[in-house]
Amino acid sequence: MGDGMGDGMSDRGWTVHGSTYPLADRWIRVRADDCTTESGVPVTPYYVLEYPDFVHVLAEDEAGRIVLVRQYRHGSASPSLELPGGVMDPEDADILAAASRELPEETGYLGGRLEPVVSLSVDPARYTNRTHLVRAVGVRPGPAAPEADEAIEVVRVSRAEATRLALSGAILNAGHAGLLLIGLSRG
Structure with missing residues (x-):
């Protein structure tokens, strides 16, 4: 067998x-x-x-709260609660460099200890890229610098609330829900 x-x-x-x-x-x-x-x-x-690779960050602030972002997504024509992150730029040396650029751009949160968690394919049948999850522990607030086409609201929740949001469908993006649960299970 x-x-x-x-x-x-x-x-x-x-x-x-x-x-x-x-x-x-x-x-x-x-x-x-x-x-x-x-x-x-x-x-x-x-x-x-x-598509290029994406990096998403499971950021935990000094108070132990998870940093999420809410922004309009045109495909679903609705606001979406997500992990901060985005496309890896050609000048990013690696996923940690991309994460350390994307997190403060979208949220203003800085610093912390960064560690790679997992790299997955969103749909290996059709997509060539990977999405990478990086964990950032002990981040501190600072000034955000989102792209001109981004209107981002930063949302901080407890670890328990983050789990509830992922499991309930309140986080619409299946990839983000899965990455969030993977990241929360690791620490």
């Missing part, structure tokens, strides 16, 4: 015969691959979304 992991499957993947980009701009690149599965079935086109 197998363990269900990899039974009847190999890690070889699909053969890509060619790719085109029907859409490519500063926000997203849509790649259309002409593929054949391992068993010879053609899958044409198969669309893959190429």
Whole structure:
């Protein structure tokens, strides 16, 4: 009996015969691959979304409260309660550098001890990027500097309330809810 992991499957993947980009701009690149599965079935086109990596920060202030942000999200046409963070910039040396840039930009919170927690794919079937969770413990308030198109409200909650928000659906973004729960379970 197998363990269900990899039974009847190999890690070889699909053969890509060619790719085109029907859409490519500063926000997203849509790649259309002409593929054949391992068993010879053609899958044409198969669309893959190429995004840069994201970094999200589970920040805990000196009082032990979790720092979240609330901002309008156009896709859902509603405000969304989330972890602070954003796209990794090309000049970011690594995920810790990106986290230490994004946290004060969005929230004004500074300092603290930073540690990487986990790197996951939001949707490995369609997305090329990873989302990274960094934990920041002992952050202190300072001046925020959000992007011109961001209107961000900083929300501080207890660890118990953060867990309740993630489990209740009050945090709409499934990736953020999952990352929050992972981060809270680690410390």
